[in-house]
Amino acid sequence: MPLVRVTNFAISLDGYGAGEPQSLEAPFGHAGMKLHAWRFATWQDGAPSGVDALFGKQYDVGFGAEIMGANKFGPPGWQDDPDWRGWWGEDPPFHTPTYVLTHRPRESMEMEGGTTFHFLDTSVEQALAVAREAAGDLDVRIGGGASTVRDFVRAGLVDHLHLAVVPVVLGRGTLLWEGLEGLEDTFHIEAVSAPSGVVHLSLSRMQG
Template sequence: MSLSRIHNFSISLDGFATGEPQSLEAPFGHAGHRLHDWMFATRFWGAGGSEGLDNAFAERHSHSIGAEIMGANKFGPPGWQDDPDWTGWWGPNPPFHTPTFVLTHRPRSSMEMEGGTTFHFLDATPAEALATAREAAGGQDVRIGGGPTVVRDFLAAGLVDHMHLVQVPILLGRGVRVWDGLDSLEQTYDIESVSSPSGVTHLTFTRKLGS
């Protein structure tokens, strides 16, 4: 069976993966882009970027992915469901290039974009969404793209096989936390930690056999 994977998911030292309030002008709220500066500096993100440790982790994001799952708050700002012309943050050619399933309580018709991305809108449980995405992935893996509420829900449901989490040395104080309600999660995963010269720490969670 294909794996469910999370990659390049950044959190602050106090566990927040986004700030507040989120809006069209500030997708990550008061956090701005500080959670993702490490990735913007890599060759994975742009031709002039670094090729070091951060890049080696970042580029795994795209290997063997056949479908994506994301939450409503990753697809657009609060209220996007009321805008029939909203097609996501990424313009006509989104970076996913696979079937991409957006979890929302207000589904709409699928949208076929340039470059192989088709957005499908589901009102579904994590297990139902993963089953649908796996079927669409054609034997490849499914990426759980976020945001933090979706990541937490899939972890709580025991549906994540591999997670790459990046702890960024900033404090946000408020926003949406990942770890709430996930007591003893470490018992289910083998966890490795690697510190980068950039100041971030890469944490990989791999589900233990039989878990």
């Protein structure tokens, strides 16, 4: 049975997946690139092949579709720019059908490398049904941001989460854990610490 998964999703020690305010110049707000420096380090020539790299390599393995929130696709107000095509240029890193949740949908965008962006104004359950059909026998990735991940977890739709807890404190921003009290009662949780200071949490939904 294909799964619904979150991979390589970075949060701060106090649980924020992005800072504020988010803008074209500052996609992650006052967090800057702090939440993602561990991942960038694994891409460099001569980068170590340690714990961070091992988790990083699993980012896009086994997926046939992705779902993301509007704030991952673009900065606030991108819906008013008919020429906005996402942060990633003409060859985005997803290489699958990718569904953007927005209250102002637009025509689908076929990009290079196998990514096609589709824009949905629908519930998380309906969006997942569409993504599952597109993914076939492969898994569906919930790509973020934090509020989108939270909504799918709260709805009981996520089977596995890999969270990279980065050793920074943001104090404000978009909180992942809001409204998810008692999550430990429904997920089996394991932790692996990396020399970088990042703690990789693996949460697998318990089978009832």
